[in-house]
Amino acid sequence: EVQLVQSGAEVKKPGESLRISCKGSGYSFASSWINWVRQMPGKGLEWMGSISPTDSYTNYSPSFQGHVTISADKSITTAYLQWSSLKASDTAMYYCARRGMDVWGQGTTVTVSS
Amino acid sequence: QSVVTQPPSASGTPGQRVTISCSGSSSNIGSNPVNWYQQLPGTAPKLLIYSNNRRPSGVPDRFSGSKSGTSASLAISGLQSEDEADYYCGAWDDSLNGPVFGGGTRLTVL
Numbered sequence: 001e002v003q004l005v006q007s008g009a010e011v012k013k014p015g016e017s018l019r020i021s022c023k024g025s026g027y028s029f030a031s032s033w034i035n036w037v038r039q040m041p042g043k044g045l046e047w048m049g050s051i052s053p054t055d056s057y058t059n060y061s062p063s064f065q066g067h068v069t070i071s072a073d074k075s076i077t078t079a080y081l082q083w084s085s086l087k088a089s090d091t092a093m094y095y096c097a098r099r100g101m102d103v104w105g106q107g108t109t110v111t112v113s114s
Numbered sequence: 115q116s117v118v119t120q121p122p123s124a125s126g127t128p129g130q131r132v133t134i135s136c137s138g139s140s141s142n143i144g145s146n147p148v149n150w151y152q153q154l155p156g157t158a159p160k161l162l163i164y165s166n167n168r169r170p171s172g173v174p175d176r177f178s179g180s181k182s183g184t185s186a187s188l189a190i191s192g193l194q195s196e197d198e199a200d201y202y203c204g205a206w207d208d209s210l211n212g213p214v215f216g217g218g219t220r221l222t223v224l
Contacts, residue, residue: 035213044116044202044215044216044217044218045151045159045202045204045215045218046215047210047212047213047214047215049212050212059211059212061210061212062210095158095159097159100164101149101151101159101161101204101213102161102164102170103161104158104159104160104161105158106158107158
């Protein structure tokens, strides 16, 4: 079964750093880009960026460029989304999805509050 | 605001046929295939329609998609209570060099 399994919910304080993960299985992980999508509370879907696990080439939405970093380790079939300094406005659900958006992770809730 | 526009809400009664529209531009819907996603309450989005009108395995044929120019639509026939969800359209955007989504339509089954 093709799956993307994400890391668990996180509660952080403003200014803290965070890395969340997305592990793929059941398919050739290196052969398919991974997207990250944000969904703020009660809002719609926003594409943040994507990565090619083969060579770690990234493509960011201008709205998120410089605010997050996307990386991947193909040896453990895992993609990452990280922040160096969280803000309250980063509070959201974050999804990873395979290129073509045919398979989605279950989502990781990130709550940033003092 | 999304570059792709959907009505915020839609509704219908069981057994009825409902349609949800999606309006974009030449850089997204006008030049690339459209996908539709269903998001049930508290769950991740699920691919419902891809390449304008194709259904992934397991999606009932009550769901159908179409596209014309810079607009697309999702039709749901024989509406059921379990169809109550948020529906999003999406397409690659050549200007963004990434996918864009509509703002989503909340479907209520009355």
